[in-house]
Structure formats: structure tokens, C-alpha cells
Amino acid sequence: MFASGLKPTMDSFNTVLRFLTNQKTTIGYGVMAIATIGSERIFSLFSFQCPCNTQQNFAYGMTYLLGPALVLLTIGLFLSTSLWRLYTGCCLNPMKLCPRGNCIGCISILLRVLVGALVPPIMWLSVALLNGTFYECAVSGLEDKVIVDLFCKHRNNTCKEELAKVPCKTSNLPVAETTELLLMLKAQSQILGWVIIITSVLAGLIGTCYKNCRSQVSYLQLTFWKVYMQKEKDKFDSFAEDYATRLAERNMKSFFENQDPEAFPFPNHTAWEQISSVYTFSNSEQYYSTLQKYVEGPNRDYSSDKTPLQMEHSLE
Structure with a gap:
């Protein structure tokens, strides 16, 4: 009787396990997205401190924005089995890259490896830009006339001098102007984040459609x-x-x-x-x-x- 009651439980467990196995790619991307969001929040709250001066803002902000993305790209390439299968031994036998002159096959494999390795960096850039903290610090330190005029248009010269201090809210500008400038910076950052997301999704859809269209099998x-x-x-x-x-x-x-x-x-x-x-x-x-x-x-x-x-x- 105990065995008969245990059988439906085991069947349900096997069904759940089979579902998780079949969806492991989707689950992996979900875990990756959660980890990316968590890492970005940790960096923003405990590590990132914008210097709020013209000489350092841009370099500091871009380092936090692009540095983790570059590290994630490197890790993605390092963990790619296909890349190492293709590359191992090429110094001794360069023809391994293009066996029988099949350079197109080699290029297609490298493209697949690169696309797979780009997923984590794109997630990081999207999350970081949607939050806006790193972008605010980086752009506020630019001295380019076009950038400064964009934010300080119809404002006095104090805006141009105090723009780099806006992310820290230590500028001598009125509170209303500081808030408005912060909203402008955050809006630009979020727009760029959504552009990256939409572009990536469309590129993935078009690439998948093209790959399936060119598939030699059903x-x-x-x-x-x-x-x-x-x-x-x-x-x-x-x-x-x-x-x-x-x-x-x-x-x-x-x-x-x-x-x-x-x-x-x-x-x-x-x-x-x-x-x-x-x-x-x-x-x-x-x-x-x-x-x-x-x-x-x-x-x-x-x-x-x-x-x-x-x-x-x-x-x-």
C-alpha cells in the first residue's frame, strides 16, 4: 500500500525533473539575469562612489559600466567548449581552423561562440543602464560642448561648472535644477538600455529565423x-x-x-x-x-x- 501511494509522487517528481531538464537553458538565462541584477545593485550600493569632478567622472563611470561587461565576455569565451575544440592545437597545425579549406564553417562556429559569450555582457549593460547610476556619473564629467549645451541649455554658466557634481547632489545649483538634471541623465541612460535590449532581441530573432531557414534538416x-x-x-x-x-x-x-x-x-x-x-x-x-x-x-x-x-x- 505504501508503494502504491509512493508511485504517483515519484511520477510527479520525474515529470518536474524532466521539465527542468528540458528548460535548463531558459532557467540558466533566468538565473543569469537574477545574478546580474543582484551584482549591479551590490556594486551601486556598496562599491560605486562617483568622484563628482570633471577629471575623473567619465573614466570612473565607464569603468564600472564597461569593466564588468568585458570580464563577463572573457569568462563566456573561456568557458566555451566549442572555442577550445576549434582552437586547441592550432599553433602546431593551423589547418585545424579550416579543415579542407572550410573557412566558412570555422567563421560560423566563431560567430556562434561570440554570440553566446555576448549574452551576459548585454544583460549587464542593460541592467546598469536601466538603473542609470554609472551613466549619470560618466556623462556628467564630459566637457564636450555638445553634451554640456544639451544639459545646460537656457541655464546660467553655473550649470556648466557644477554639472559634474550633480550625481552626488553637492552642486551649488538649486534643488529643482539638480533634480531635473538627474532625471535627464537617468532618462538618457534608460533609453540606451532599452535600445540595447530591443536591438538584442530583434537581432536574436532575425538570427534564429535565418539559421532555421538555412537549416539542412527539419x-x-x-x-x-x-x-x-x-x-x-x-x-x-x-x-x-x-x-x-x-x-x-x-x-x-x-x-x-x-x-x-x-x-x-x-x-x-x-x-x-x-x-x-x-x-x-x-x-x-x-x-x-x-x-x-x-x-x-x-x-x-x-x-x-x-x-x-x-x-x-x-x-x-
Whole structure:
């Protein structure tokens, strides 16, 4: 009776788990957005202190506005598996970037990597501009005549001299003018933020439409391809951990027992090179990854390396 009551609960749990797994990209972007908003608020409240002088406002404000965006872009590129699969070994063999002269495939992969890495910086810029704190500090320190005339039009010369102090509310201007200037700065910042958001959304929509329009496979097959690639990655990680553990145990046993190591099948260097290349789909080949192409290929080489890193040591 207990088991029969537990079954609906387990089914519900599996349904929720399956939903979360299928929506992990959306959930990831949601978590990223929440983290971005939280980080921006922390910077604004506890770290950012506008110097409120003409010499430092612009540099200080732009550093807080663009600095985190550059860091997020760098982290996004650093964490990109596709980038490292494409780039690893290119110093020794530059042809890896454009195998068989396929430079278009290389460029498309780099564009996908760049677009993916741009998501966090765009989120940061959008949130920071919508808040307006960094923009207010940066723009108020500009001495460009066009900028100064824009804010101090129909005002006395004191406005031009005190504009840099407006973000700190320490200027000698009347309270009403200070409030009005702050509202103008915040309005410009928020407009720029919405421009970035709208432009990014439209660019993403147009890019997705173009990509699907140019797709060589149907929507359902493309969905299957994405599912397969994720499953292959998960299985590869699992097999890699298992085989690495077994190889380590075999080497430890050989060392401590002072005896020859047991035979251990291991892919050779050429096999690793072939499955590590980035795969581009072709109608003439019914494969979904370089690993499947290698396994089903007629000219595959299953000879095992006696020392797995022999080739690597010879290159050093």
C-alpha cells in the first residue's frame, strides 16, 4: 500500500525533473539575469562612489559600466567548449581552423561562440543602464560642448561648472535644477538600455529565423540532433571519468606491486584528433557528431597507444 501511494509522487517528481531538464537553458538565462541584477545593485550600493569632478567622472563611470561587461565576455569565451575544440592545437597545425579549406564553417562556429559569450555582457549593460547610476556619473564629467549645451541649455554658466557634481547632489545649483538634471541623465541612460535590449532581441530573432531557414534538416531532426549531442556529452563525461579511474588504479597497482602493468586498451592520438574536431552537418553524411562519424567510418584506426601521452611528450 505504501508503494502504491509512493508511485504517483515519484511520477510527479520525474515529470518536474524532466521539465527542468528540458528548460535548463531558459532557467540558466533566468538565473543569469537574477545574478546580474543582484551584482549591479551590490556594486551601486556598496562599491560605486562617483568622484563628482570633471577629471575623473567619465573614466570612473565607464569603468564600472564597461569593466564588468568585458570580464563577463572573457569568462563566456573561456568557458566555451566549442572555442577550445576549434582552437586547441592550432599553433602546431593551423589547418585545424579550416579543415579542407572550410573557412566558412570555422567563421560560423566563431560567430556562434561570440554570440553566446555576448549574452551576459548585454544583460549587464542593460541592467546598469536601466538603473542609470554609472551613466549619470560618466556623462556628467564630459566637457564636450555638445553634451554640456544639451544639459545646460537656457541655464546660467553655473550649470556648466557644477554639472559634474550633480550625481552626488553637492552642486551649488538649486534643488529643482539638480533634480531635473538627474532625471535627464537617468532618462538618457534608460533609453540606451532599452535600445540595447530591443536591438538584442530583434537581432536574436532575425538570427534564429535565418539559421532555421538555412537549416539542412527539419525541425524535429534538429531537435533530435540537439538531444543527441547533449546525451553524447553526458555519456562521454561518464565514460571519461570511469576510464580515467580505471587507468589510474591500474597504474597505481603496477607501481605499488612492482610489476608490469596490465594491458589497457586506449584510443590512439589520431583517434583523439578526429573526434575532437568540430562537426558540421552534411546531407551526404547521416552523422550527428564527429564521434559517430569516426565510429561508423570505414577507415577508422582502432590500434591502441602503448603510452597514451607519448605524442604529447614528443611535441614538448
